[in-house]
Amino acid sequence: MPYNSVNTNVGAMVALQNLNATNSDLAMVQNRINTGKKVANAKDNGAVWAIAQNQRAASGSLNAVRDSLQRSQSTVDVAIAGGETVSDLLLQMKEKALAASDTSLDTASRTALNEDFMALRDQVSKAVSNASFNGVNMLDGSQVGGPVTIAALADESGQSKLTVMAQDMSLGTPGSAVTILATDSIGTQTAAAAMITTIGTSIANVSTALSKLGTGSKSLGNHLTFINKLQDSIDAGVGNLVDADLAKESARLTSLQTKQQLGVQALSIANQMPQSIMSLFRS
Structure with missing residues (x-):
């Protein structure tokens, strides 16, 4: 050298x-x-970058899952609000029917009670038809296709769904929780006496339907909380890999x-x- x-x-x-x-x-x-970042692109560390990209895709997909759950929960909550209104109206209708079943009632009083009853009956239909969110109504059996059952996304694959069944509360539709017809009245003592039992059945059915909707809304909320935690964990894992x-x-x-x-x-x-x-x- x-x-x-x-x-x-x-x-x-x-x-x-x-x-x-x-x-x-x-x-x-x-x-x-x-x-x-210690791994900003594939040249820095190809294997780690690929793993991080896959996890970023999973995290991004969970945004759609979260949106679906939130939208579904809002729809169910609106249905619950409508159902509670129907339940309150049924209680008032039962009170009117019970009062009209009194044999000692005069004609004017019976007519007034019947008008109140029919006004409450019509409000039930309005409450049911207005209980929609983003164009979805879980209570209205009179709409085309009937009440809508919710099937929210449950994971990033799109294969798993979280379902909340529709609860029909329309007047006069087959299978409805409300057994009162759109033309029912308490204009006579006999009709009023019979209506007490009918309304009682409707109240029980609506209460059961609301219980199911409430359970469904809670399930959606619990799963939404889990998805938020899962997404945070995935994001933290990606950070551990590349930050x-x-x-x-x-x-x-x-x-x-x-x-x-x-x-x-x-x-x-x-x-x-x-x-x-x-x-x-x-x-």
Whole structure:
């Protein structure tokens, strides 16, 4: 190896190699600090990047699941509000029917009670038809296709669904929880007496239907809470894979900057070595 040569400066070559390595490490650390990630793209670590991308896809899909659950829960809650209104109206209707069943009641009073009863009956239909959210009504059996059963997304695959059954509360439709017809009245004592039993059955049916809707809404809420936690856990897992430890990178940056300065000095010294050969030719 030529130790004293102007053609080949081994010291400068080694110093340059080390300086280039330091600059490369420094660029990598600066990139981590700028992006906040130790794996910002597939070149940094292909396997980890691929895993992180798959988990990001799962987390993004859970946004759609959460939206579906929230929308479904709102629809069920609106149905519950409508059903509770129907239940309250039925209680008032039973009171009117009971009062009208009194044989000692005069005609004017019976007529007034019957008008109140029919007004309450019509309000039941209005409450049911208005209990819709985003165009979905779980109570109205008179609409085309009948009341709508909710089937919310339960996972990112789209295969699992969380179902809440529709509860028909329309007047006069087959299978409705409300057994009162849209034309029923309590205009006579006999009709009023018979209506007491009919309304009692309707109240019991509506209470059962509301219980089912309430259970369904609670299930949607519980699953929504789980999805939120699951998404947070996935996001945290992705962060563990790709996020940089900025405190550690800051310390490494300081070290590499010092090493870079020393490398520049070492290269400068190595470049001056051939000039020392000139002293051998002085007289």
